Amino acid sequence: MTIAAKTIHIVGAGPAGLMAAERLAQAGAQVTVHERMPSPGRKLLMAGRGGLNLTHSEDQAAFEGRYGGAAAAVSPWLDAFSPDELTAWAEGLGQATFTGSSGRVFPRAMKASPLLRAWLARLDGLGVQLRTRSRWTGWSADGALRFDTPDGERLERPDAVVLALGGASWPKLGADGAWVEPLAAAGVAVVPLRPSNMGVNIDWSEVVRARVAGQPLKGVALTVGDRTVRGEAVVTTYGLEGGAVYTLSAALREAVAAEGSALLTVDLRPDLSVEALAARLQAGRGKDSMASWLRKAGGLSAPAAALLREVPGEMPTGPDKLARRIKALRLTVTGVQGLARAISTAGGVRLDATGPDLMLTARPGVFVAGEMLDWEAPTGGYLLQASLASGVVAAMGVEAWLAAG
Structure with a gap:
């Protein structure tokens, strides 16, 4: 069974969510991305102000070791979408890259905006629908996704869902951790959110x-x-x-x-x-x-x-x-320093609350990607790499789950 006739909603238009959207749209699904802010990728744009660090060129063992206690869980994500594949993906968007003396990999433009523009154009060409100012608030009694929109509450019943709502660092950019309450109410184990990569x-x-x-x-x-x-x-x-x-x-x-x-x-x-x-x-x-x-x-x-x-x-x-x-x-x-000033977030959905495909055990058909999950890493390309790779894994999980159904 293909997923060409399936509707899939992605909640969160950051790197993980957009990557999941790209992979699923390429597989032929009808993909809608919800973003509570007026525009997508705001934290990605902020990260690119000082030079967008895409990934790192160090060997795999050292790379995986950057994820500490979550290394065993993150390792399969990197197998699914490696640093070399990330670099090739960026170059496929017309963003030439280079490796700095520190081993970090950057786009030659040294900014996120050209990459994001090219990425959004690709998604638009794939038929991905982007709905901004659409804030997910949980599930209705009959299992529909609930969204607050400028036109009032909207209910959606897609065939599968990818939640990629980010952590809670720099909340003014969109990720405020408000998803913790509806997930906890649904029986999903969540580790308290804490600042990471902070002063x-x-x-x-x-x-x-x-x-x-x-x-x-x-x-x-x-x-x-x-x-x-x-x-x-x-x-x-x-x-x-x-x-x-x-x-x-x-x-x-x-x-x-x-x-x-x-x-x-x-x-x-x-x-x-x-x-x-x-x-x-x-x-x-x-x-x-x-x-x-x-x-x-x-x-x-x-x-x-x-x-x-x-x-x-x-x-x-x-x-x-x-x-x-x-x-x-x-x-x-x-x-x-607190979450409002931290670069990233520790804590989140427990890794053992999902399967290897990142589907929630407590909520079949709902997959989780990015900083919502309980992992952390230092700056240097490791954060973006794992976020994008988790989006790939979640998309693969959606495909397999829908094909099996």
């Missing part, structure tokens, strides 16, 4: 807030527990954010939840040993100011030097003690 709170002095906030810490190494990440961070009025912080955000979030705070150790000169750094500092600063001396002898930027003073007590003057502080600056994380 962390540190009680800086007024000097740091006034003089350093907004400045980067480049080429540092951050350590939480037994895990160390090298990269960049940005000092903010509330604490730290940036790629290296986001990579450790899950560990910091869980430590704060369990203990009330977390220890973050910063190595401001990870390319030098303590001994080599102490040797550079051995001559003393002479007539130089402390900041100037740390820049010249220690190779520290102004914001890095300022953070050394955040440790209680006097600044070490001996080269050995100062080198040790530079190599292991201990900062106390007192909290994390």
